[in-house]
Amino acid sequence: MNPAVLIASVYVFALAAFLGYQVISRVPPLLHTPLMSATNAISGISLIGSIVLAGAKGYPLPAHILGFVAVTTATINVVGGFGITDRMLKMFGQRKSKSPKPDAKAIANKEAAK
Amino acid sequence: MSLTSYFMEATYLIASILFILALKMMSHPETARKGMFLAEGGMFAAIVGTLIGAHIVTWVWIIAGLTVGSIIGAWMAVSVPMTAMPQRTALSHAFGALAAALVGIGEFVTKANEMGTVTRGALGFEVMLGALTTTGSLIAAGKLQGVIAGKPVQFRGQNAINLLIGLGMVSSFVFFWIHPETVAAFYMMLGLAFVFGVMLVIPIGSADMPVVMSLLNSYAGLAAAATGFVLGNNVLIIAGTLDGFSGFILSVLMCKAMNRSITNVLFGGFGAVIAEASAANSGGVMREISLDDAAMQLAFANRVVFVPGYGLATAQAQHACRELGELLESRGVTVKYAIHPVAGRMPGHMNVLLAEANVPYSSLYEMEQINPEFPSTDVAVVIGANDVVNPDARDNPKSLIAGMPILEVDRAKSVIVLKRGQGRGFSGLENPLFFKSCTTMLYGDAKSSLSHLAQAVQHV
Numbered sequence: 071m072n073p074a075v076l077i078a079s080v081y082v083f084a085l086a087a088f089l090g091y092q093v094i095s096r097v098p099p100l101l102h103t104p105l106m107s108a109t110n111a112i113s114g115i116s117l118i119g120s121i122v123l124a125g126a127k128g129y130p131l132p133a134h135i136l137g138f139v140a141v142t143t144a145t146i147n148v149v150g151g152f153g154i155t156d157r158m159l160k161m162f163g164q165r166k167s168k169s170p171k172p173d174a175k176a177i178a179n180k181e182a183a184k
Numbered sequence: 185m186s187l188t189s190y191f192m193e194a195t196y197l198i199a200s201i202l203f204i205l206a207l208k209m210m211s212h213p214e215t216a217r218k219g220m221f222l223a224e225g226g227m228f229a230a231i232v233g234t235l236i237g238a239h240i241v242t243w244v245w246i247i248a249g250l251t252v253g254s255i256i257g258a259w260m261a262v263s264v265p266m267t268a269m270p271q272r273t274a275l276s277h278a279f280g281a282l283a284a285a286l287v288g289i290g291e292f293v294t295k296a297n298e299m300g301t302v303t304r305g306a307l308g309f310e311v312m313l314g315a316l317t318t319t320g321s322l323i324a325a326g327k328l329q330g331v332i333a334g335k336p337v338q339f340r341g342q343n344a345i346n347l348l349i350g351l352g353m354v355s356s357f358v359f360f361w362i363h364p365e366t367v368a369a370f371y372m373m374l375g376l377a378f379v380f381g382v383m384l385v386i387p388i389g390s391a392d393m394p395v396v397m398s399l400l401n402s403y404a405g406l407a408a409a410a411t412g413f414v415l416g417n418n419v420l421i422i423a424g425t426l427d428g429f430s431g432f433i434l435s436v437l438m439c440k441a442m443n444r445s446i447t448n449v450l451f452g453g454f455g456a457v458i459a460e461a462s463a464a465n466s467g468g469v470m471r472e473i474s475l476d477d478a479a480m481q482l483a484f485a486n487r488v489v490f491v492p493g494y495g496l497a498t499a500q501a502q503h504a505c506r507e508l509g510e511l512l513e514s515r516g517v518t519v520k521y522a523i524h525p526v527a528g529r530m531p532g533h534m535n536v537l538l539a540e541a542n543v544p545y546s547s548l549y550e551m552e553q554i555n556p557e558f559p560s561t562d563v564a565v566v567i568g569a570n571d572v573v574n575p576d577a578r579d580n581p582k583s584l585i586a587g588m589p590i591l592e593v594d595r596a597k598s599v600i601v602l603k604r605g606q607g608r609g610f611s612g613l614e615n616p617l618f619f620k621s622c623t624t625m626l627y628g629d630a631k632s633s634l635s636h637l638a639q640a641v642q643h644v
Contacts, residue, residue, distance in 0.1 A: 076302050079413055079421060086409075086422040089204060090429035096211040099437075099525055099550055102532030103269060105210055105430060106401055110276050112203050112223055113408045113427035116283050118196075118234040119415050123290040124245040126238050133290040138245040140286040143279035145253020146260065151276055152224050153261020154269070159217040161539040 104158045111151025117144035192237025195229040196419035202226030203423055207430075213545050230419060266540045267497055270529040271328040274397060277404045278321035284407035285314025289374070291414055296364055303414055304364055308357045310410035311370075312377045316353075317403040319381030324396055327385075328529055334390035343451055346383045352376050388449065390529065391494075394438040395449045397530045402431030434531045441525035441551075443577075443588040468619030473626050475633075478600050479640030482508075485562035487518045489554065491591055492534055493527055495568015495604070496630055502541035504634035505567065509543065511638050521547055522554040522564075522591050524572040555592050564596035566617075568603070568630050574615045584613060599623040602633050 097105050123129060124137025202222045209219025240246065264272045288311035291299075299307065326332035353376035360369035388396050405427025412420030439446055473481075482488060490505060509519045521543060527534035535548055549557075558564065566573055575594045576583040593599050594617050601618060603625060617623055626633055 072300075075416060079416070079418070082418050082421050083409065083413075083425055086425035087429055090207075090426040091433065093204065093207045093211075094426070094430045094433050097207070098211065098213075099523070099532055100535045100545055100548060101210055101213060101216060102434060102437075103273075103528075103530060103536045104216065104532070105207075106273055106397070106434065106531060107269075107276070108206070108210065108220060108223065109405065109427040109430040110273065110280060110401065112206070112227070112423050113280055113405050114283075115199065115203075115227065115230060115419055115423040116280065116287065116408045116411050117227075118230055118238075119287045119411050119417065119420060120249070120283055121231070121234050121240070121246055122238050122415070123287055124249060125240045125242040127241045129290070129294055133294050134242055134245045136286045136290040136293070138249045140283040140290070141246060141249025142253040142256075143286075144283040145250050146257040147276050147279050147283070148227055149254050149257025150260040150272075151257075152220065152227070153258060154264060154272065155220055156217065157261065158266070158269075158536055158539070159213070159220060161536070161542075162213040162545050163217050 101159075101162065104155050104162070107151050107158070108155045111148055111155060114144050114148035114151060117141065117148055120144050186237075188237040190237075192233040195233025195237075196417070199226035199230040200419045200422045202229075203426065207426060266536055267500065268329070269536060270393060270397060270533060271325045273530060274321045274325035274328060274400065277397075277400045278318050278325065281314045281317035281321065281400075281404040281407050283314075284404070284411045285311050285318060285374075287411050288314060288414065292370060296367075296370075299364065301361070305361055306410050306413035308361055308370075308373065310407055310414055312353065312357055312373055313403050313407040313410065315374055315377035316381035316384065317400055317407060319378045320385045320396075321381075321400045321404070323382055323385040324393065324400060327390055328393060336389040337386040342383075342387060346380070346451075349376055349380050349383060353380050384450065387451075391526075392442075392449050393529045394526050394531055394533075395435055395442070395444075395446065398431050398435035398438055399446070399450075400431070402428050402435060405429070405431055438526060438531060441589060443585070468616075470618050470625050471623070473600060473624035475626070475636050475640050478624070478626055479637050479644055481563055481598065481600065482512060482517070482565070482637065483515060483641050483644040485512075485517055487520075487557075487561045487563075488512055489520045489522050489549075489558065489561045489564045489593070489596065491522045491524075491564060491566045491569050491573060491593055492538065493524075493567065493569025493572060494529065495570075495602075497528060497534070497537055497568075499568060499630035501567065501629075501631035501634050502537045502543075504631050504638070506538070506541040506543050508634050508638040508641065509547075511641050515641075519547060520549050520554065520557070522549050522551070522593075524551055524569070524591050527569065527572060551589060551591055558592050558595040561596040562598065564593040564599045566593060566599060566601045567634070570615055571613065573617055574613060575617055576613065576615070579616075593617065594620060594622075597622065601625050602630050603627055604629065 120137055120140035124134055124141050203226055206219040206223035209215040288307050327334045356369045356373035405424050409421050409424030412424055513519050523534050573591050573593045577585045577588040577590045599622055
């Protein structure tokens with residue numbers, strides 16, 4: 071890696087860290103579990119590195135086999151991670167449907183009774 | 185650079201932007217789901233871009249991996265119950281870290297000789313973090329699933345041995361960094377990292393899992409970021425760093441919620457001082473309450489706050505809890521749910537369990553929001569929670585959990601505690617809340633207690 075590329079990479083790392091801090095500290099505790107599974111799925115992007123190892127020009131067979139395992143586990147994370155995150159967020163998204171909201175009368179009666 | 189390579193780089197840029205947008209939209213439950221669609225789109229684009237632009241010559245391994253992974257992943261996505269979410273997440277940390285480690289090993293096998301010093305350093309970092317996160321997460325998942333005993337495994341000289349393994353791992357890393365021709369040092373580092381991961385997690389009890397999970401999340405992300413450095417790939421650096429920092433922020437939050445430092449969680453040995461702490465307890469009487477009395481109290485209250493703990497999850501009582509809550513609401517009672525940050529086995533776990541039971545998220549309150557409301561609460565119902573409502577944490581500076589932020593249910597006008605029996609919480613501490621004059625105990629399985637309560641409320 072030549073110095074120019076390294077410096078650029080360090081910039082990307084530092085800015086991503088800063089941005090990550092800003093963005094993620096705004097996620098409410100309510101969504102921390104989906105957040106964890108979402109970032110997990112997103113970091114499954116290492117799949118693209120695995121794909122290169124599993125099949126790109128210039129890699130020998132042992133590398134392809136390691137790559138195959140890596141592609142498998144990364145794909146599990148991507149598919150499973152996004153799937154489960156969506157399942158969770160769907161539950162948070164739904165507004166109360168039948169809404170047994172207390173009617174004002176019941177409350178008023180109660181206050182009067184006091 | 186060929187045209188396809190430019191195309192590939194463009195998809196990576198798009199993916200990076202979409203990932204960041206997705207996390208930004210995570211800040212509100214209404215937009216979060218849409219955000220994830222963006223992230224999925226970004227991921228898809230990056231994969232297609234790679235397949236087109238990365239000079240792929242052997243397709244069979246890629247297709248096999250994608251197929252097998254998709255089948256297992258889809259099966260997990262559909263079938264894993266919400267109560268098992270911590271295990272699932274721990275397992276996915278292991279998978280992510282393993283992928284990073286394997287890519288690193290592959291790079292080492294093929295290109296060790298042509299690597300510069302910086303790349304080699306990043307490679308060592310990637311493989312080391314990846315390997316220790318893999319085994320550590322597997323142990324964590326095993327503990328959470330109950331395959332391995334959840335109790336902390338501790339023995340004399342443990343920290344010394346761990347330190348030795350850690351030092352051995354780091355020094356083989358440094359040796360490999362300086363002398364790339366010594367292949368043995370690389371494999372030594374790899375082996376020690378696998379062992380270190382196990383050693384790091386076995387001394388930690390199930391109740392501290394929220395911190396461990398977040399830390400492993402952070403490691404897995406950083407391993408992916410290191411992969412990005414090795415491959416010179418920015419989208420990997422960005423996604424890995426976002427993941428790493430998210431895990432880091434969560435571990436800090438979890439530690440704050442338990443008033444412990446990360447070192448204390450990892451090397452503390454929490455169980456050691458219990459005997460002496462609990463011996464010094466002033467006795468007292470716990471008053472039992474009958475179902476009908478409890479139902480009466482709830483039905484005629486104005487404000488009720490439910491305080492669910494991990495006991496609610498183990499009893500699978502989320503749905504029963506929501507039914508009781510809805511019943512009370514239909515009678516005009518204001519019902520809220522107070523969620524302590526470490527109420528479950530991973531950050532935010534309790535929120536997910538209640539959301540699954542159709543509790544609207546607008547009735548879920550964080551600790552800071554709900555604490556000022558307890559003095560005006562008529563009945564606080566504690567369900568399978570113990571240490572997070574222990575007033576000793578606030579009042580008794582000698583307590584083992586002194587300083588841990590708690591839900592101040594003891595300030596409510598009355599408290600009903602649903603509990604299996606008269607036992608203590610995971611820390612083994614006596615809880616003065618149970619002996620207060622405003623507190624009554626309702627013994628039994630949380631699920632059946634709650635559904636019986638609901639029946640009783642209907643007859644009031």
